[in-house]
Amino acid sequence: MIENEEKQERILLAGVELQSNTDSFESSMAELSDLTKTAGGLVIDQFTQKREKPDGRTMIGSGKLEQMRWAIEVGAIDTVIFNERLTPRQNVNLEAALGVKVIDRMQLILDIFAMRARSHEGMLQVEQAQLSYLLPRLVGQGIMLSRQGGGIGSKGPGESKLEMDRRHIRTRIEDIDKQLKKVEQTRENIRKKRNQSGIFRIGLIGYTNAGKSSIMNALVGAQKTQYEQDELFATLDATTKMVKLHEDFTVSLTDTVGFIQNLPTELIKAFKSTLEESANVDLLIHVIDASNPHHEIHEQTVLKIMKELKLMGIPVLNVYNKMDIAPSDFLPTLSPAIQLSIKSLDGSQWLKTAILEKLHELFHHFELNLPYEKAYQLPELRKVALVQELEEGETGYLVKGLISPNLLWKLEQY
Known part of the structure; x- marks a missing residue:
């Protein structure tokens, strides 16, 4: 166990509490x-500071900063991760002052997405988001462009791509855009066929690690295929399955x-077509x-x-899992909401019953004569x-x- 921990990247966390984020800062x-931890790092220490402005x-x-420098030396810290989005200049100044790699929350999330991406589309989306995020940070100096050692913040595009000049990176982003548009067209064709099939469509949505994959399975x-694990962002790709409700x-x-x-805007843009599955x-x-x-903060994040x-115009059934x-x-x-544990013996049946009750509210009554x-x-x-x-x-x-x-x-033929 000790040997494994020694191989982990040793992390110091840092955050700035402002008046605008006081309510959600702790969570x-x-x-x-x-x-x-999801990215494989070992948290050694944490520093926070209340400020009027960053x-x-x-x-x-x-x-x-001076206290952090001392803690980095004592704790043999490899990387500092800030909870706030850093400007390119702040990133360079911090690495120069602290002498170790510094990344922010956004880059950490991008890194985890790079670890989780499995499909060709997912990999393209993550690479596009990472390149868009890192493009303004190619300042040509500091530790940022000399991360040959790998570790957290170094997954995805890779060092060779990050050292391209801006023109080459923009060309790569444009190339990914073209590939994603082709994938999006394929997705749209599948979506149209699904719509024409006359099947009622249900979408799962929620905060990461709320249990969506467990609910789908x-x-x-018996044919459960969705990867489920007690970890953040266990699955990235949109998955659609047929379910018999009654x-x-x-x-x-x-x-x-x-x-x-604070889901990075680069990710929202890159995963737009995937996220739009929920709109259909x-x-x-x-x-x-x-x-x-912190479930109430999670609820507000999802609603936002x-x-x-x-x-917001789509009917919603809230499920407290x-x-x-x-x-x-x-x-x-x-x-409206129901409360359950989807892993319990009757969890799935409770959920099916609640969905059917919701459908009774949404559906129209019909009568027809079938010869x-x-x-x-x-x-x-x-x-x-x-x-x-x-x-x-x-x-x-x-x-x-x-x-x-x-x-x-669909009833016209009858």
């Missing part, structure tokens, strides 16, 4: 520690990347980790990003509609049920 610093040269005050059942009634379920406080659904399931003491992605380890006095802050000679169409009807009653008449079946307003056209 943000705790999250920075979790992000560092220091323009070094983000943090000179006195605190629980609903899909008898033959089938919906599509899409899982996308989780959100986080009929119902959103907002998954919240009820066991996290939903607003940015123009998802991990109730088995939540505080006994837990109370939900969003509604006996067309009875072979009944199984197909059951796939897209909730059939509640089936009565035999003189010439055919009287079918009563519920169907999505967007799929009323």
Whole structure:
């Protein structure tokens, strides 16, 4: 165990508490520690400072900087990670003052995305985000451009690409743009086919590590394929599976990347097409980790990003997950909501029941006569509609049920 720890990069965390971030500062610093562990770093020390405004040269005050320099020497620190976004000049000044590699929260998140990317599209998106972020930081001096040793902050594009001049990097970004547009076109074609199929679409959305992948696997059942782990950003790629909710009634379920406080704008831009999968659904399931003491801040972060992605007009079912380890006095802050632990024996059934109840609110009632000679169409009807009653008449079946307003056209053939 000691041998493994010695191989880990030794990290010092730093943060500046301003009046504008007082409410979320504690949770943000705790999250920075979790992000560092996710990236494989070992947190040795942490320094924070309250200020009216950040220091323009070094983000943090000179006195605190001196304390950090001493802690770096004593703790054999390899890297300092700031919770705030650093300007290129601040980055250079800090590395010159501290004598070690300095990165910020944004670069750390980009680094984790580079570790997690599995698909060709995901890798392209991460590389584009990293190059866009690092382009203004190619100042040609300081430790920033001499990181041959690797470690946190060095994954993704690689040192050789970072040493290209700005023109070559812009050319690479343009090349990635073209490749992503082709992938986006393919995604759009798949999306159109899915829409034409008449399947009701549900999307999972939520803060990272809230349990979205676990929920997808629980609903899909025996064919579970989504990677799930108790870690930040366990999955990046949008995944869509078919789920039977009731008898033959089938919906599509899409899982996308989780959100986080101060998600880098470069990532939001690069993952735009992936995130837009959530905009093409009929119902959103907002998954919240009820066991996290900062769940209310997480909720507001997700709602803010939903607003940015123009998802606020889509019906939402809030699901408070991990109730088995939540505080006994837990109370939900969003509604409508259900509380469950998806890993419990009846967790998936509770969720299916809650989804069906939500669909009863959203769907339209219908009645139709299906001639006996067309009875072979009944199984197909059951796939897209909730059939509640089936009565035999003189010439055919009287079918009563519920169907999505967007799929009323599917009844025309009947």
